[in-house]
Amino acid sequence: MALRSPLTGAWKRASSTSPSTSATTYLSPQASRWRRGNATLVPPVTQNATGSKGPTAMVFMNMGGPSTTDEVGDFLSRLFADADLIPLGRLQNYIGPYIARRRTPKIQKQYAEIGGGSPIRKWSEYQAAEMCRILDETSPETAPHKPYVAFRYADPLTEDVYKQLIEDGFGGGKGGRAVAFTQYPQYSCSTTGSSLNELWKWRNRLEGKRATTGEVDPEGAIKWSVIDRWPVHPGLVDAFASNIEKTLATYPEERRDNVVLLFSAHSLPMSVVNRGDPYPAEVGATVHAVMHRIGMTHPYRLVWQSQVGPQPWLGAQTSDTVESLIKKKQTDIILIPIAFTSDHIETLYELDKEIIGEMAEGHEGVKRVESLNGNPIFINALANIAKTHLESRSACSPQMQLRCPGCLSERCLEQKKFFAGQVQHL
Structure with missing residues (x-):
């Protein structure tokens, strides 16, 4: 893949913007509300254009985090x-x-x-609103694009967001188009799969066979499609690469070439990995693409963080790796949260406080790259991914339709059938 090839899209223009520019510079009036706190809601939307291509609900899916x-x-x-x-x-x-x-x-x-709560909601709302603002310009035929954020474990929960969609005129007999856009760039059944299972559950309860006269696909239900993975999208790769290069530039020139890059991703239980989950391979693909983009100039490793409980998880662990490198006198290390699209507890506490602040205390060469957050290159990449998806008229990627070799979940099977089958309505 020619990752250095120029991109026809807005993020190409954004890449010339200074990385140090404050994210608030790019706030539209629609998105400016994110600064007033974590718990904000999208404005009401009226969807009365049954049969037209717009408006389009863009639903960001993520794990979420407690705002307080x-x-x-x-x-x-x-x-x-x-x-x-x-x-x-x-x-x-x-x-x-x-x-x-x-x-x-x-x-x-x-x-x-870390400030009394996770910032993931405010960043997700900001990213979704800014992406929709760009889409209104670049994809007018599917405009207006309305941003929603649906979290798996924290407010706003998927159930509440689906009810809001219906309240706003999507579905419930009125039709309308919605895109479930995973904010996990690399697919895992534990993350994107779980979020889609939850979305499918509430779709059935609120406008499927449980909520109507028994029809599996009632007239006027929301027409769904899914952006289920994007691990090597050039805009994502460029955003990560630019942040790495910016951090490398902070080291003295005589030490810069010997800095070790540690790409850190949330780990998975080995029971999930051995079932055939694609996540480790897709994270590895992102890492390789980023390293290719910066010219393979530094030694690097992919490591894993956030293990929970006594069962075996995918390793090596990020903390163990940093500790081992420091013992070997390698103290110029950059941590790169490669599977996260914004700051949350895993970056602000686990990496910044536990590893850099405590384990590596006194070693100023151990640093972390800035998270993607409001990076304009990244946000324009989101818009490009969404625009390409809307133009493709596909319901999901071919890869999503393939189950893990060891998967026995009937729920997973039926969810995949449903979303793949939505192509007939697009």
Whole structure:
């Protein structure tokens, strides 16, 4: 893949913007509300254009995070109840809540140390609003594009967002188009798969066979399509590469060539990996594309973070790797959160405080690249991905339709059938 080839799209223009420019410079009036707090809502939308190509609801899907410390308990309860993310066996409904209760006080303290809550909601709302602003210009035939954010474990929950869509005139007999846009660039059944399972569940309950006269695909339901993965999109690669180059430039020239790059991604239980989950391979593809983009100039490794519980997880662990390198006198290290599209507790606490602030204390050469957050290159890449998807008239990628070799989940099978089958309505 010619990753250095020029891109016809808005992020090419954005790449000339100074990386140090404040994200607020790019705020549209529609998106400016993100600065007033984490818990904001999209403005009401009226969808009365049944049969036309617009308006289009753009639904950002992500894990989410508690916006305040008071929300931590509910967040953890939902997280540990999700067998797609943390499989605990037949006793999931008992073990999950127990683990959540035990961990809540500790995790509340961590969120308190990063400002009292996760910034992932404000960044997701900002990114979605700015992407929609660009799409209104570049894809007028599907405009207006209306931003929504649906989280798996925190407010705004998928259930509430689906109800909001119906309230805003999408579905419920009025038709309309919606795109589920995963904000996990690399697909995993534990992340994107779990979010789609939840979306499919609420679609069935609110406007499927459980909510109507028994029709599986009732007239006037939302027409869905899915952007299910984008691990090597050139705009994503350019955004990561520009942040790495910016951080490399902070090292003295005589040390710069020997800096070790550690790409860190959220780990997975080995039971999920051995089932055939594509996530490790897709994260590796992102890493290789980024390294190719910067010219393979530095030694690098892909490492994994955020292991939970005693079961085997994918390694090597980020913390263990940093500790090992420091013991070997390698103290110029850049941490790169390669599977995250914005800051949250894994970057602000786990990487910044636990690893850089404590484990690597006194070693000023251990640094982290800036997260993508409001990076204009990244946001224009989102718009390019969405525009290409809307023009393709595809319901999802061919890869999404293939189950993991060891998958036995009937829910996963039916969810994939549903979203793949939406192509007949697009």
